[in-house]
Amino acid sequence: MPSLTPRSAPKWVVDPAVGVLSRLGVTPNMLTLAGLAGNCGAAVLAASGEFLLAGIVMLAFSALDFLDGSLARATGQATPFGSVFDATLDRVSEAAVLFGLAWWFSDHGMRDETLLCFAAVVASFMVSYLRSRAEIIGVKMREGVFTRTERVILLGGALIVQGAIGIEDENILEPVLYVLAAIAGFTAVQRLAMVWSKTKGQTDDPA
Numbered sequence: 001m002p003s004l005t006p007r008s009a010p011k012w013v014v015d016p017a018v019g020v021l022s023r024l025g026v027t028p029n030m031l032t033l034a035g036l037a038g039n040c041g042a043a044v045l046a047a048s049g050e051f052l053l054a055g056i057v058m059l060a061f062s063a064l065d066f067l068d069g070s071l072a073r074a075t076g077q078a079t080p081f082g083s084v085f086d087a088t089l090d091r092v093s094e095a096a097v098l099f100g101l102a103w104w105f106s107d108h109g110m111r112d113e114t115l116l117c118f119a120a121v122v123a124s125f126m127v128s129y130l131r132s133r134a135e136i137i138g139v140k141m142r143e144g145v146f147t148r149t150e151r152v153i154l155l156g157g158a159l160i161v162q163g164a165i166g167i168e169d170e171n172i173l174e175p176v177l178y179v180l181a182a183i184a185g186f187t188a189v190q191r192l193a194m195v196w197s198k199t200k201g202q203t204d205d206p207a
Contacts, residue, residue, distance in 0.1 A: 014067065014070045017067055018067060021067065022071065022074060022075050027071075028068040028071045028077055028078075028082055029068075031067055031071060032082075032086050032089050033089070034061065035061050035062060035065055035068070035089065036093050036096075037061070038057055038061020039057075039058055039061055039062065039093035040093075041061075042054045042057040042061070042100065043096040045057060046097060046101045047100040047101075049104055049167075051160070051162045052159070052160055052164055054100070054163070055157065055163060056160060058155070058156040058159065061093075062156065065086075065090060065148075069086065087132070090128075094121075094124055094148065094152070095121050095124075098120055099117070099121075101117050101173070102114050102118065112174065113174050116178060119185075120181040120184065123181050123182075123188060124151055124184045126184070126185070127147060127148075127184055127187045127188050128148070130192055130195065131144075134194075137199065139195055139198050139199060145183065146184050150183075151184060154176060154179070155180060159173075
C-alpha cells in the first residue's frame with residue numbers, strides 16, 4: 001500500500017530553493033541541524049501551551065527535510081554518514097515535539113494524553129526501525145501508509161487547530177494522538193508483513 005503523501009516535494013519548489021541555499025554556502029548538515037533546532041523550539045512552545053505557534057514552527061522546520069537530501073545530491077555532498085545523520089535527527093525532532101506535548105499534559109494532570117504521547121513516539125520509531133532493519137538485509141522499504149511526512153502533517157495541523165480553538169473549549173489533541181499512535185502502529189505491522197512477504201523462503205547464511 002503506498003503512502004498517503006508524496007515522498008518528495010515538487011521539483012519546481014525544491015530546485016530554486018536548493019539553488020539559493022547552494023549559493024549561500026549552506027550545507028545539507030546545516031539544514032538537518034536547523035530542522036532539529038526548530039523542532040526543539042516547537043517542543044518548548046508545546047510544553048508552554050503555545051500550540052498554535054508550536055504547530056507552525058514544527059511544520060516550517062520539518063519542511064527542511066525535503067531540502068537537505070536534494071541539496072546534498074545537487075552539490076555532490078551526499079554521504080553515507082549524512083544519510084544516517086539526517087535519519088537520526090529526524091527521529092529526535094519528532095520525539096522532541098511529542099515530549100513537549102507530554103510535558104504540558106503531565107503538568108495539567110492529563111494522564112491519558114501523556115501516555116498517548118509515549119505510545120505515539122514508540123509506534124513512530126518502530127516504523128523507521130523496521131525500514132532500517134529491512135534495508136540491512138537488502139529489502140528496500142519505502143512503503144507504508146503512515147510515514148514521517150503524514151505524522152508531521154497530522155500533528156502539526158492538530159497543534160495549529162488546537163491553538164486556534166483553545167484546549168479549554170475542546171481537546172482535539174487526544175483523538176489525534178490516538179489516531180497517530182494507532183495508524184503508526186498499523187504501519188509498523190504493515191512493514192513487518194512486507195518484510196516477511198519479500199523474504200519468505202529465504203534462510204540466513206551462517207557464514
